Amino acid sequence: MYNEFINIKTVFIDVDDTLLDFGRCASVSMRAAAAAAEITLPEDFEALFHRVNNSLWKRVEGGSLTVPELYKIRWNLIFGEAGIDFDGVAFENVFLKELAGSAEHVIGAEELLEHLKSRNYVLYSASNAPQLQQEKRLAKAGFLNYFKEIFTSESVGAQKPSREFFEKAMALGGVADKDSCVMIGDSFEADISGAAAFGIKTVWVDRKGVSAEHPGVATRVVKELGEIKGLL
Ligand SMILES: [Mg+2]
The missing domain is CATH 1.10.150.240 (Putative phosphatase; domain 2)
Structure with missing residues (x-):
């Protein structure tokens, strides 16, 4: 089967309601x-x-x-x-x-991060939130060490879903090739439409089951984080 993620090396992941249960x-x-x-x-x-x-x-x-x-x-x-x-x-x-100080895990978050680490992907978190807050929460969750860097709207200087957010996050991470990146997130507006418009691949964690309202935008749609292990 054709794997559209075969060239992926860099993974951007949203935090709230993707890794931590907001x-x-x-x-x-x-x-x-x-x-x-x-x-x-x-x-x-x-x-x-x-x-x-x-x-x-x-x-x-x-x-x-x-x-x-x-x-x-x-x-x-x-x-x-x-x-x-x-x-x-x-x-x-x-x-x-x-x-x-709150850091309640989404089910399967730790397993997913462990899996991505074992496959040698470079991970960056990508969220619209205060920098220190996300660093503290990811540390408390035990997730901080999985990431090369924690990117937030504050540290990047732009907000998802703007093109600038993804452009600047790639530049800060020293990532040159859009084809080597994927964005994983739960929000169609913030994570998926923005990253897709910018031109990077996406995995939409659609827990609400609303993906039929936005056909053909996300590269792949999953219901649970566990399904991503079959893609990356
Ligand atoms: Mg989110």
């Missing part, structure tokens, strides 16, 4: 921040957080909001909807600190 990390962090603030969270708090958070990150990916702006408005929007009277910026600061 839902579980956020859940643990918001509960800790709420306990510190002495506020009681409503029952549907996690769903509310993810709805507001996802819509804000879509705006970041679309270029109409910056990450620092997101941090200023995220919890104020959530508290506004939940009818909670608390300073969202103060809460965000505690939440981010907690999040920086």
Whole structure:
């Protein structure tokens, strides 16, 4: 069978919801921040957080909001909807600190990294997040040593899905040949469409099962990280 990944030497991997389970990390962090603030969270708090958070990150990916702006408005929007009277910026600061220490694995993440290392791929993480936060979380997860470098929107100076992010990440990694790179990630908007438009191969970890809405963009679509071991 033809293997479209035969020339791959460099692997860029998204972090949140690809290697680390952001839902579980956020859940643990918001509960800790709420306990510190002495506020009681409503029952549907996690769903509310993810709805507001996802819509804000879509705006970041679309270029109409910056990450620092997101941090200023995220919890104020959530508290506004939940009818909670608390300073969202103060809460965000505690939440981010907690999040920086959270490192819940996605199932199969460690096995995948071990597999890629054993096959001698050069690995770079690639995420839209603060640099120190991702370094701490990957270290806590026990994943830091698998990577040659940790790339974030902060260290690269551009955000996924922009062309600049992938261009600069390749340049920083000293990678000249697009055909030798693959991007692995869970977000169609941030990871897959951006990397595909830039011209590198992609593996979409489509846990939500929405790949039929975007046919022909990802090089390959998988449901679980374990399937990638059959590709790379
Ligand atoms: Mg992600």
